[in-house]
Amino acid sequence: MIERDVKILFSDTFLIGIMFANFCIDLFVTAATFGNLIGSSYFLRIAPGSNLITAMVAAFQSGRDIWREKYIKDLASYLLTLPISRRIFALSRITGGVARSVIATFPGTLVISYLYGILFSPRLIEAFVIVGVFSLGIVGLSIAVSAFASTIEVFATVRSAIQLYLSFLSTIFYDVSLFPAIVQPIVQTNPMTWAMQAFRALQSQGSTLYPISVLVGPSLAFALLGAFCYLWYTKL
Incomplete structure (x- = not known):
C-alpha cells in the first residue's frame, strides 16, 4: 500500500510541479518581498514556512485520495479485500502519506538547507525529520476528515479551515508576542509553530530536540486519530 500511494504521487508529475512552483512562489515572492521590506x-526567518505549507498540501492529498477511492473510483471495497489486517492497512496509508509529503518537499527542503548553510551537514537529516514528523500529523488529520466528509465540498471546506489555522495562527510570519493575548495560547500550541521553531534552530545551530519532541506529541495524536477514523470508516 505504501508503494501504491507513492506511485500515485509520481503518476501525476504535473501535481508535483505545481507544488514545487507554489513553494517557489511562497519563498521567492512572498518571503523575499517581506524580506526586502523588513530585512534579509x-x-x-519565514523561509521554512514555504516548505511546510507545501508539506501540508501534499499531506492532504492522502485524505483526498481516500475520499476519491470511496465515492468516485469505488476502489475502497477492493482494497479492503487485500490479504492484510485493517490495522496494518491503516498504518500503511499513513506511512504512505508521510512518504509522499517528504518526497514532494524534497527539493524545497534542500533549498532551505542551502539557505541555512546545512546542505552538506548532518543536520540536513534533522530537516527531513522535521518535515516527516510535521507531515505525520497532517496526514492523520486529512484521513480523519476524509472518513467523515460526505461530499468533496465538505472535505475542501474543512481542509481550508485547518490550513488557515496552521498558516496564520502560527509563528510563520510573526512572533507569538505580536498576537493578541487571547490568541497566544492557540498560536503556541499550533504544530506549525513547533515545526518552524525546529527549523529556525537549524539556522542558529541550536538544538532541535525540544521543538521536535513537542511536535511529536500532536503529530502522533493526529496520526492515531486518522488511523482510528479510517478503521471506523472501513467497517461501514
Whole structure:
C-alpha cells in the first residue's frame, strides 16, 4: 500500500510541479518581498514556512485520495479485500502519506538547507525529520476528515479551515508576542509553530530536540486519530 500511494504521487508529475512552483512562489515572492521590506534576516526567518505549507498540501492529498477511492473510483471495497489486517492497512496509508509529503518537499527542503548553510551537514537529516514528523500529523488529520466528509465540498471546506489555522495562527510570519493575548495560547500550541521553531534552530545551530519532541506529541495524536477514523470508516 505504501508503494501504491507513492506511485500515485509520481503518476501525476504535473501535481508535483505545481507544488514545487507554489513553494517557489511562497519563498521567492512572498518571503523575499517581506524580506526586502523588513530585512534579509526576516526572509530566512519565514523561509521554512514555504516548505511546510507545501508539506501540508501534499499531506492532504492522502485524505483526498481516500475520499476519491470511496465515492468516485469505488476502489475502497477492493482494497479492503487485500490479504492484510485493517490495522496494518491503516498504518500503511499513513506511512504512505508521510512518504509522499517528504518526497514532494524534497527539493524545497534542500533549498532551505542551502539557505541555512546545512546542505552538506548532518543536520540536513534533522530537516527531513522535521518535515516527516510535521507531515505525520497532517496526514492523520486529512484521513480523519476524509472518513467523515460526505461530499468533496465538505472535505475542501474543512481542509481550508485547518490550513488557515496552521498558516496564520502560527509563528510563520510573526512572533507569538505580536498576537493578541487571547490568541497566544492557540498560536503556541499550533504544530506549525513547533515545526518552524525546529527549523529556525537549524539556522542558529541550536538544538532541535525540544521543538521536535513537542511536535511529536500532536503529530502522533493526529496520526492515531486518522488511523482510528479510517478503521471506523472501513467497517461501514
